[in-house]
Amino acid sequence: MAELSPSRETSAEGGRRRGRYKIFLGMAAGVGKTYRMLQEGHAEADAGRDVAIGYLEPHDREETTAQARGLETVPRRRVPYRDVVVEEMDLPGVLNRAPELALIDELAHTNAPGLVHEKRYEDIADVLEAGIDVFSTVNVQHLESLNDQVAELTGVRVRETVPDSVLGAADEVVLIDLTPEALVARLRAGKVYPGENIDAALGNFFRIENLAALREVSLRQVAEDVESKRLVHSETEPVGTREERVAADAPKAVGERLLALVRPHPSSQRLVRRAWRSAQRLGTDLDLLWVKSPGKPIQGEVERQVTALRQLASVLGATLLIEEHDDMVAAVARVVRERGSTYIMVGESLPRRGLARLREPLPQRLMRATPPGVDVRIVAHRSLKEGES
């Protein structure tokens, strides 16, 4: 487990240690988050710790129910809501029982009205403040910042969201990874939903392309979480052995950011498409930069092309930057430093005429002006080969 910062060791009152928080994150229902949480709960209990289930949602899955056997469960609280009675986690009950470790499923759940907190993750915060360690579970689509992205990818929007800070505050985030094919196989085998719901699930949310996209989002989320925690550590004193520190520094080496140099001309769209594709492959952000000559107004065809570039950037989730400068290379170098770009992508230059032939080509000038380690890539124009149709 990661070392806790001093602020996490003690509560606001200065006395009691705050509980450790471990979240099992999955791309979708059925990947095995709850099962793994229970497995680790058993392991802790076997190691002599006092473990209790604060809330479990087995979804009638036999394997999950079987895995829960042998662990004490704090009885649920029955809450009348409209004409029915719903069962919720009994927060006072968990606090009174005060185990060393509480297993609390589905942290994104919204409580029935009338309970202390609206959301379960707020209940969990109270449990942690009481010095109780917590293991919990959540699916990636519940994270607030990813909700739009996941809805766009899958066409399904979930209503129960949690702030990203909940994940950020966890001491450990464990990604429960499963290939889309394996999850679909589990679904078909009836291990996720009852038989009558399987076909509907396969035709909607549980399509391979949906699951592949969600898996990518989950993997990236955990990678970002690892990176942010690494940065927090690096701002304080070195943590771990030298080998551990070297290993922890590895993500920094692959943290990329792309900058594509564009101009208000249709040919720039090709460059933007390629740059976006590269950014997708690297899983990184894309900036588009147009260095505009000072004093020239943006109007007419230029304005139309700038609008088109802005639209394209918006569709792709890229950022269009317009810098007014009479020295393009200097402007690019400044933006590279400010944005932390690691790749610069440029289009093919127009044939040089006259005195311009004597000038050093743009890629070389960029290489000299930008910090070491910044790559410059020239995007070639690809035409259909002869005979291709």
Next chain:
Amino acid sequence: MIEHFLVGLALLLGLVGGYLIARSRRGGRRSERPEAVHQILLPFTGTEISRRALDAALRLARAEGATLMPAYLATVPKQLPLECAIPGEAAKAMPMLEAIEQRAGAQGVPVDARVERGRSYRHALERLLERESFDRVVVPATASGRTGFSGEDLVWLLEKAPAEVLILRPGPQDGRIVTAAANGRL
């Protein structure tokens, strides 16, 4: 001797005059060039486009010295802001636009592509019509409904588009499509 000198002078004056006239005409043509763009819009959806529609649009563009404007129409779910990033749709649009541009490039036709968002394909088309100007629209009417637009969409387009609309009659070659460069040509 003087005659030779006069003839030479006349030739020189003639050359200079001719050069000046030609230059002024060139400049005049440039300044008279209309601001309006000469473009052919080719709207499409999904990951394939009718080969016949694309070829027709390219033929027209080449004959008229026009720019082809392929426009991918993307739908944004209601729960998302209309102007949000749409990576899923972009992943379909980008290879298609690349494929079209490569085909156009091989025929020497300039391309100025667009991706337009809307709540429906027609809404996206409506937004595109508001934003851009063009002289022609080429749309395929297909019997299968797999590519192209519905009959209602075409009627709407005929009423609304401030340009000549060329609707391609369904034909036996509609099965020929240009698909996205899924094999990594992008």
